[in-house]
Structures are given as C-alpha cells and as structure tokens.
Amino acid sequence: MAEEEAKKVEPEESAPAAEPPKDVAEEKTIVAAPTPTPTEEKLKDEFKALAVADEKPAEPVAEESKPDESTDRDIVLARVATEKRLSLIKAWEESEKSKAENKAQKKKSAVGAWENSKKAKLEAELKKIEEEFEKKKAEYVEKIRNKVALVHKAAEEKRAVIEARRSEDHLKAEEIAAKYRATGTAPKKLLGIF
Numbered sequence: 001m002a003e004e005e006a007k008k009v010e011p012e013e014s015a016p017a018a019e020p021p022k023d024v025a026e027e028k029t030i031v032a033a034p035t036p037t038p039t040e041e042k043l044k045d046e047f048k049a050l051a052v053a054d055e056k057p058a059e060p061v062a063e064e065s066k067p068d069e070s071t072d073r074d075i076v077l078a079r080v081a082t083e084k085r086l087s088l089i090k091a092w093e094e095s096e097k098s099k100a101e102n103k104a105q106k107k108k109s110a111v112g113a114w115e116n117s118k119k120a121k122l123e124a125e126l127k128k129i130e131e132e133f134e135k136k137k138a139e140y141v142e143k144i145r146n147k148v149a150l151v152h153k154a155a156e157e158k159r160a161v162i163e164a165r166r167s168e169d170h171l172k173a174e175e176i177a178a179k180y181r182a183t184g185t186a187p188k189k190l191l192g193i194f
Contacts, residue, residue: 180187 176187
C-alpha cells in the first residue's frame with residue numbers, strides 16, 4: 001500500500017511542477033520533502049492508514065483530479081498531525097495537572113503531619129501543666145487544711161480560756177455571794193440594771 005502511495009506521489013509531483021502555483025498551500029506541495037527516516041516512514045504509513053479510514057471509500061478518479069486528491073491527502077495528513085499535536089498537548093496538560101495535584105496532596109499531608117505533631121506537643125505540655133496545677137492544688141489544699149486545723153485549735157484554746165474565765169467568774173461570784181451572806185450586807189452594784 002505504501003509503495004502504491006509513493007508511486008502516486010511521484011507522478012503528482014511532476015505534474016503540478018509544469019503548472020504555475022496558484023496559492024501557498026499548492027506551493028508547499030510542489031516543494032520536495034526531505035527524505036524521511038524509517039521512523040517517519042512508519043508514522044506516515046500509520047497516518048495514511050488513519051487518513052484512509054477517515055475518508056469515504058475512494059471512487060475511481062480520472063487523471064485530471066489527481067492533484068486535488070493529493071491536496072486532500074495533504075489536508076487529511078495535516079489534520080491528523082494537528083490532532084496528534086492536540087492530543088499530545090492534552091496529555092501533557094493532564095500530566096501537569098496530575099503533577100500539580102500530587103504535589104499539592106503531598107504538601108497537604110506534610111502540613112497535616114506538622115499540625116498533628118504540634119498538637120501532640122501542645123497537648124503534652126498542657127497535660128504537664130495540668131499535672132503541675134493538680135500538684136500545686138493538692139499542696140494548697142493541704143496548706144489550707146492545716147490552716148483550718150490551726151484556726152480550729154486556736155478557737156478551741158480560746159473557748160477553753162473563756163470557759164476557764166467563766167468558771168473563775170462563777171467561783172468568784174460564789175465566794176463574794178458567800179461573803180455577803182456571811183456579813184449580811186448587800187452588794188453595791190446589782191447586775192447593773194437597777
């Protein structure tokens with residue numbers, strides 16, 4: 001198939017060379033292409049196969065329409081090349097988007113790990129502070145209880161002193177009352193009411 005195409009191309013190139021070029025597109029077809037490398041030949045064969053698959057079934061063409069057929073084939077090849085280029089661009093774009101997404105995901109996970117480590121550190125510090133507060137609270141509670149015990153002890157001592165004075169005052173009052181009874185005199189101050 002490729003050989004037939006090559007044979008068709010050779011007569012077509014010689015035919016338009018006799019006619020003056022009408023526009024730039026036709027002028028490009030007249031210029032001989034550099035000899036393709038084996039890889040380029042394979043690609044052209046693939047493009048030709050694609051071009052033939054895209055076109056409608058070929059009808060028998062007269063010798064006069066061969067230049068048109070050549071330009072049609074060139075247009076189809078150009079379209080295939082453009083589509084290939086666009087698909088490569090789209091693949092590159094998808095690749096770049098994927099790279100950007102992966103990079104962002106990696107950075108997000110790094111930020112998450114950083115956040116978790118900082119939170120763990122702060123929670124450990126908070127726990128340490130709470131333990132210190134609990135220890136200090138226990139110390140303060142003990143100090144306050146000791147102070148309460150001292151206050152209670154002081155209050156008991158004061159109560160004992162008051163009770164002792166009361167007992168002394170009762171004894172003193174009984175002694176004075178016994179003296180007044182013995183002497184038969186009345187006290188000069190009577191309860192401070194009269």
